[in-house]
Amino acid sequence: MEQVIAIQHLNKSFGQHEVLKDINFSVYKGEVVCIIGSSGSGKSTLLRCVNLLEKPTGGQIIYQAKNILDDNHNLTAYRTKLGMVFQQFNLFNNHTVLGNCTIGQMQVLKRTKAEAEEIAMHYLKVVGMENYIHARPRQLSGGQKQRVAIARALSMEPDVMLFDEPTSALDPEMVGEVLKVMKELAESGLTMLVVTHEMGFAKEVADRVVFMDKGVIAEEGNPEQIFNTPIQERTREFLKRTLEKG
Amino acid sequence: MSLDWLIIILQNNLPMFLRGAGVTLYISIIGTLLGSLIGLLIGIIRTIPLPEKGIQKILLKVINGLLSAYIAFFRGTPMIVQAMVIYYGSAAAFGIDMNRIVAAIFIVSINTGAYMAEIVRGGIISIDRGQFEAAHAIGMNHLQTMLHVVLPQVIRNILPATGNEFVINIKDTSVLNVISVTELFFQTKSIAGNNFHYFETFFVACILYFIMTFSVTCILRFIERHLDGPDNYTLIGNQMQVQRPEDQTLHEKNAGIYHLNEGSR
Numbered sequence: 091m092e093q094v095i096a097i098q099h100l101n102k103s104f105g106q107h108e109v110l111k112d113i114n115f116s117v118y119k120g121e122v123v124c125i126i127g128s129s130g131s132g133k134s135t136l137l138r139c140v141n142l143l144e145k146p147t148g149g150q151i152i153y154q155a156k157n158i159l160d161d162n163h164n165l166t167a168y169r170t171k172l173g174m175v176f177q178q179f180n181l182f183n184n185h186t187v188l189g190n191c192t193i194g195q196m197q198v199l200k201r202t203k204a205e206a207e208e209i210a211m212h213y214l215k216v217v218g219m220e221n222y223i224h225a226r227p228r229q230l231s232g233g234q235k236q237r238v239a240i241a242r243a244l245s246m247e248p249d250v251m252l253f254d255e256p257t258s259a260l261d262p263e264m265v266g267e268v269l270k271v272m273k274e275l276a277e278s279g280l281t282m283l284v285v286t287h288e289m290g291f292a293k294e295v296a297d298r299v300v301f302m303d304k305g306v307i308a309e310e311g312n313p314e315q316i317f318n319t320p321i322q323e324r325t326r327e328f329l330k331r332t333l334e335k336g
Numbered sequence: 337m338s339l340d341w342l343i344i345i346l347q348n349n350l351p352m353f354l355r356g357a358g359v360t361l362y363i364s365i366i367g368t369l370l371g372s373l374i375g376l377l378i379g380i381i382r383t384i385p386l387p388e389k390g391i392q393k394i395l396l397k398v399i400n401g402l403l404s405a406y407i408a409f410f411r412g413t414p415m416i417v418q419a420m421v422i423y424y425g426s427a428a429a430f431g432i433d434m435n436r437i438v439a440a441i442f443i444v445s446i447n448t449g450a451y452m453a454e455i456v457r458g459g460i461i462s463i464d465r466g467q468f469e470a471a472h473a474i475g476m477n478h479l480q481t482m483l484h485v486v487l488p489q490v491i492r493n494i495l496p497a498t499g500n501e502f503v504i505n506i507k508d509t510s511v512l513n514v515i516s517v518t519e520l521f522f523q524t525k526s527i528a529g530n531n532f533h534y535f536e537t538f539f540v541a542c543i544l545y546f547i548m549t550f551s552v553t554c555i556l557r558f559i560e561r562h563l564d565g566p567d568n569y570t571l572i573g574n575q576m577q578v579q580r581p582e583d584q585t586l587h588e589k590n591a592g593i594y595h596l597n598e599g600s601r
Binding site for chain 1 (some may be wrong): 464466467469470471472473474475476477480484485488489492565566567569
């Protein structure tokens with residue numbers, strides 16, 4: 091399988107506090123990887139390091155045979171190849187739904203307005219928000235905002251989609267609509283890296299599950315193995331705690 | 337008695353009053369606009385994230401230092417003194433005979449710029465970090481992020497403060513009479529010097545100033561409301577994608593009026 095991103099010996103510390111310790115893992119084309127773990131285990135930081143919203147303190151991130159942490163690497167070109175979906179949606183408040191999906195295409199990828207709108211409309215249909223194109227973010231519900239955020243990231247036609255706890259800020263009844271969209275995307279063969287607390291989603295959709303604990307990857311494997319026969323004691327404890335709650 | 341005089345003063349001097357008010361409005365509009373532009377520019381520069389090393393970091397630090405000095409100096413000295421120093425200073429030191437209106441606009445602009453720079457910086461800081469992150473994640477650079485995402489929101493948020501500056505400018509241009517700019521206060525003083533009815537003459541000026549400031553306040557409030565748009569979104573059907581929901585409600589409203597007319601006929 092073709093490797094899209096390879097992370098090697100990645101470290102990240104905030105001052106004295108080491109958040110990520112020697113992380114190694116790869117994402118392959120067409121694969122859905124779910125990162126699970128308790129709060130503070132460093133899973134969001136890892137995701138934010140992948141698209142350099144946080145600058146790693148050490149290690150390498152290899153994309154297309156190049157280390158993107160090299161000083162002379164073109165950061166913009168790399169970032170357009172990664173779609174990011176945030177926990178807090180972060181839609182541009184001054185743009186309409188359609189504007190949110192076209193502004194990046196026009197400014198960064200230099201597409202024409204007509205071209206950008208056509209692509210945006212295609213992805214807004216994918217997430218089921220095509221009837222809201224002139225709405226402003228504050229007029230939408232949380233679930234709707236998150237679906238637009240997904241369409242915005244897809245409109246850049248990235249190689250990999252990164253999801254940072256996309257359903258954690260949503261009301262329970264809106265979680266379903268977002269997960270449904272993500273499931274459809276996964277089935278369409280999109281490469282996805284998902285940080286999530288939704289164990290059901292991870293179990294059903296993921297090709298591979300990564301369990302993080304205290305800044306290291308504690309265990310990694312296919313969903314059946316992680317959820318049914320975890321090797322590590324701390325994985326078992328975490329799953330027991332979360333599944334009891336859910 | 338006073339009232340008669342008021343009418344006589346108006347009859348004799350209305351064009352002069354209006355010309356003065358016109359100059360006041362002209363200087364304060366241009367001054368506020370230029371000042372806001374200066375403020376926005378400084379705001380963008382002062383929020384550029386510092387590079388970790390290299391010549392760029394030193395350069396940026398020097399520029400930031402200069403800008404801080406500019407803001408400190410022009411906020412820390414009275415405009416009336418600045419006017420004297422700049423107007424007479426440029427003549428004495430460099431032999432430049434500045435056009436009075438140009439000098440006036442220059443002084444008001446750099447003064448407003450100093451205040452607006454801090455207002456803009458506050459506005460930029462108050463924008464949620466997520467907006468910056470989302471823009472960066474899409475691949476936008478600092479300038480693109482500022483122009484297309486942050487500044488439009490900042491401008492909306494600082495509009496009330498900008499209105500404040502505008503109103504202050506309309507009133508404070510009166511200090512420019514010290515360099516003989518023919519604005520409203522200067523004209524009023526001339527008129528009163530001729531007819532010796534100081535109370536009545538300045539009372540007219542008072543009303544004219546108030547009309548100007550109050551209109552500006554109302555216009556800005558209107559713009560704010562317009563920028564905010566409606567709170568609710570009317571869902572539109574697939575077949576009407578080109579139409580905005582506002583158009584549709586307008587259409588319905590018009591149709592309603594039409595029906596009413598039909599009924600009355």
